[in-house]
Amino acid sequence: MRKLDDKTLVVASHNAGKIREIRDLIGPLGFEAKSAADLNFVEPEETGTTFEENATIKALASARASGLPALSDDSGLAIEALDGAPGVYTANWAEREDGSRDFAMAMEKVEKALKEKGAMTPESRTARFVSVLCLAWPDGHVELFRGEVEGQVVWPPRGTSGFGYDPVFQPKGYDTTFGEMTAEEKHGWKPGDASALSHRARAFKLFAETCLGA
Numbered sequence: 001m002r003k004l005d006d007k008t009l010v011v012a013s014h015n016a017g018k019i020r021e022i023r024d025l026i027g028p029l030g031f032e033a034k035s036a037a038d039l040n041f042v043e044p045e046e047t048g049t050t051f052e053e054n055a056t057i058k059a060l061a062s063a064r065a066s067g068l069p070a071l072s073d074d075s076g077l078a079i080e081a082l083d084g085a086p087g088v089y090t091a092n093w094a095e096r097e098d099g100s101r102d103f104a105m106a107m108e109k110v111e112k113a114l115k116e117k118g119a120m121t122p123e124s125r126t127a128r129f130v131s132v133l134c135l136a137w138p139d140g141h142v143e144l145f146r147g148e149v150e151g152q153v154v155w156p157p158r159g160t161s162g163f164g165y166d167p168v169f170q171p172k173g174y175d176t177t178f179g180e181m182t183a184e185e186k187h188g189w190k191p192g193d194a195s196a197l198s199h200r201a202r203a204f205k206l207f208a209e210t211c212l213g214a
């Protein structure tokens with residue numbers, strides 16, 4: 001495992017919600033994080049079929065363009081009754097014909113698909129959020145970290161915090177959705193904590209322990 005010595009890195013993302021969360025997580029560790037969006041980098045095409053492949057594509061593109069280490073996140077919602085969909089295509093389910101993203105529409109699509117499967121009880125609506133973080137260096141070296149959180153899809157959506165599908169995801173053991181939690185509650189982690197809650201914070205905890213010794 002390669003350690004990260006620099007205190008500057010690029011957050012290899014154009015997704016404002018993810019950039020905010022990664023900055024929240026990395027901030028207390030003393031990092032300065034520019035994003036691929038701030039640097040006007042072109043968003044690479046996500047041609048992989050796994051979270052790991054897509055995270056690697058994004059991190060390497062930013063590392064090579066900036067000459068700095070870059071941290072990407074590829075993530076999604078895998079719903080058991082839908083055989084793991086939308087999975088790596090979670091962002092695509094929100095895409096409109098004009099290329100913009102509409103997450104209210106995406107959550108409606110999920111609900112419709114679950115109804116069509118007859119999945120109306122909480123037990124039949126189990127799902128997991130997955131996040132794979134990739135740290136890439138300009139020389140092509142990469143390290144990957146996966147975090148997952150189990151829960152269920154609820155309807156109607158609840159809460160206005162967070163981003164994406166947060167209002168329809170209720171983590172196991174909680175009676176609030178990610179959309180009803182503060183950012184601190186959703187992460188459930190700060191440096192040194194033994195556990196984390198969100199998929200992204202769980203992957204980040206592994207990254208921090210492995211590459212930063214935090």
Ligand code: IMP
Pocket residue numbers: 015046073074075076077088090091129162163164165166178198200
């Ligand atoms: P991608 O990783 O850019 O392919 O997109 C992942 C998609 O999954 C995003 O568009 C989000 O809507 C969704 N997603 C990932 N993580 C979260 C989360 O923490 N909350 C809500 N939605 C998420």
